[in-house]
Amino acid sequence: MAELLYLSDSYQKECDAKITAVLDGGKVALDRTIFFPAGGGVPNDTGKIICGDKEYSIANVRKEGGEVVHYIANADANLSAGLSVHCVLDWERRYHLMRSHTAAHTLAAILYREDMVLITGNQIEMDKIRFDFNLAQFDAEFLKSRIERANAAMKEGHAVKISSMKREDAFKIPEIVKLASALPPAIDVLRIVEIEGVDIQADGGCHVANTSEVGEIEFVKAENKGKENRRVYFRLKN
Numbered sequence: 001m002a003e004l005l006y007l008s009d010s011y012q013k014e015c016d017a018k019i020t021a022v023l024d025g026g027k028v029a030l031d032r033t034i035f036f037p038a039g040g041g042v043p044n045d046t047g048k049i050i051c052g053d054k055e056y057s058i059a060n061v062r063k064e065g066g067e068v069v070h071y072i073a074n075a076d077a078n079l080s081a082g083l084s085v086h087c088v089l090d091w092e093r094r095y096h097l098m099r100s101h102t103a104a105h106t107l108a109a110i111l112y113r114e115d116m117v118l119i120t121g122n123q124i125e126m127d128k129i130r131f132d133f134n135l136a137q138f139d140a141e142f143l144k145s146r147i148e149r150a151n152a153a154m155k156e157g158h159a160v161k162i163s164s165m166k167r168e169d170a171f172k173i174p175e176i177v178k179l180a181s182a183l184p185p186a187i188d189v190l191r192i193v194e195i196e197g198v199d200i201q202a203d204g205g206c207h208v209a210n211t212s213e214v215g216e217i218e219f220v221k222a223e224n225k226g227k228e229n230r231r232v233y234f235r236l237k238n
């Protein structure tokens with residue numbers, strides 16, 4: 001299993017690594033990686049690995065069989081285990097996704113704290129963010145007001161802190177317990193993402209260091225997906 005550098009430093013844009021395996025001709029595993037594999041409603045990173053004088057572009061990154069697998073768009077026979085490579089992240093895409101992810105946690109926290117609304121599904125994309133939740137009564141004005149509260153909270157400049165916590169200690173924090181059913185039972189130590197004064201969650205994704213980096217989010221549209229099944233789309237303003 002690769003060392004997952006993005007877990008401790010989401011701002012690391014480049015790293016050196018070694019190829020540990022080449023799978024199905026076009027997929028590469030590394031001993032360490034800065035590339036986030038899709039998961040938890042957050043899309044994968046993209047970027048490139050440089051090997052000698054050749055550049056290989058990474059079109060997709062997935063977790064497969066407990067390993068982070070990098071899909072190489074222009075793979076060739078030169079790629080082989082043991083080779084040293086230099087990894088370069090598509091930082092513009094990653095930073096946009098980090099800002100979106102922290103914004104999503106902030107809005108989810110406000111909906112939970114003020115309205116007892118639990119998000120049942122979420123998907124971040126480059127051009128929008130989707131939340132699904134159960135709520136009998138809702139309208140666009142209600143959602144816009146919560147988005148404005150999230151914007152006000154983010155503008156206050158809350159630090160986003162990464163730490164680890166024993167599972168038994170994490171379970172004593174109510175906001176983490178609300179999500180506990182979604183955690184894999186095998187994990188004894190959880191990675192905790194805390195937006196100080198706003199939200200605390202067990203989370204494996206990349207975030208900005210301070211909510212002021214997000215800027216603002218805006219309402220896109222709301223949908224009724226059936227009885228008590230609501231969907232809202234929002235996005236970064238810029």
Ligand SMILES: [Zn+2]
Pocket residue numbers: 040101105203204205
């Ligand atoms: Zn998250």
